[in-house]
Amino acid sequence: MYGQQGGYGQQQYGGGGYQQQPQYPQQTMQQGYGAQPQYQMPQQQAQQQQPAVAAPVEDKMAPVYVDTQHDDMVHDAQLDFYGTKLATCSSDRTIKIYDISGNSYTPNATLTGHNGPIYQLSWAHPKYSSSLASASFDGSVLIHRESRPGEWILVKAFHGLHDSSVNGVEFAPHEYGLVCAAASSDGRVSLMSHEDTGDWSVEYLTDSPLGVNAVSWGPYGVAEDEGGSVKSLPMRLATGGSDNGVKVWTKAEAGWEQESLEAEFGHKDWVRDVAWAPNVVPGRSVIASCSEDKTVIIWKLEDGEDDDNGKWSSMVLHTFEDPVWRVSWSITGNILAVSSGDSNVTLWKEGLDGSWTQVSQVEDVASSD
16 A cells, blocks of 8 residues: 555655645644644535445455545555554545444544645554644644544644655654654654643754655663663664665763664665564564665664664565565564565564564455456
8 A cells, every 4th residue: 555656755756746735724733732623524525435344254354455535646554553543645635544343444534734745644652542643745744633533633733844755754652752753855853742831842863864764763661770770761763764774863861862783784775664673572672674675674683782882783584576665563573564566565474593484465456356
């Protein structure tokens, strides 16, 4: 479902310009988290929504293919924490929300507000209700929240957040609070934090002058100091950029510091996505990255290595026949999903010997037909 042909990033969006759409009223955009102005689907639009579609009863494990009704390329699809809501975004500048139940889906809402293609979505932890962040070519990040079933409010609109396309967005682990990171083609990563006062603050870190395509948060962790007290580990970020590099950032007292990832293997073309694996084994950091060079690389930092010097190891999981657009870990961190330009999604699992094998493949529905 990801953009196999066009891609994201300012450099890839060619052709003529797009027409500006009406934006939200100024007073709505300035409201903080928990704002009250609401909007819902017009009655006529709601009546036109498709009924719930169920997979064949005899095949309960069959994939559920969702007819998104988008008018252009779909760039991202994200399930929420419980897997009961699906959000999709497209070059048609809209976000579609669906309620998922078993093998069926029901349209929930259509969200608008961006003036360009929408490249990525991220759900916040349910601690913050059904909150959804979206990143767009128009340089903005919007955060919506479902106030009542089927009714969504615009919590915050970060218009003009970046000088160029925003290519990736992700909420941080909920233990750090309501914090969201966005990666942009202007070479910066923005960090949006919801404060106790109800306001939002924005912090920037400079990553690559060639542009940043993806961002992923490291999992929350704790450690015991010399006095026996348990404290939270610093926030960490992984980014992938148009400089062919993968970077790891750690929040220090003086600001964000970059770790070195000078490993044996690296990408030879734009890095399209990065994904930090859930911290199943304490003290073990694992990151997956994918690239235009058709490879997926696994980066590891085991407990006991010199963290201060950032000595990471890397290995090529597989070389595909087409560029690879997205990588995503299972909640247990032992299965990696890979979406490549041949319209296929493959699942990979690591063996006890450290080698990776393909365990499943889901072909595009058009190819199957």
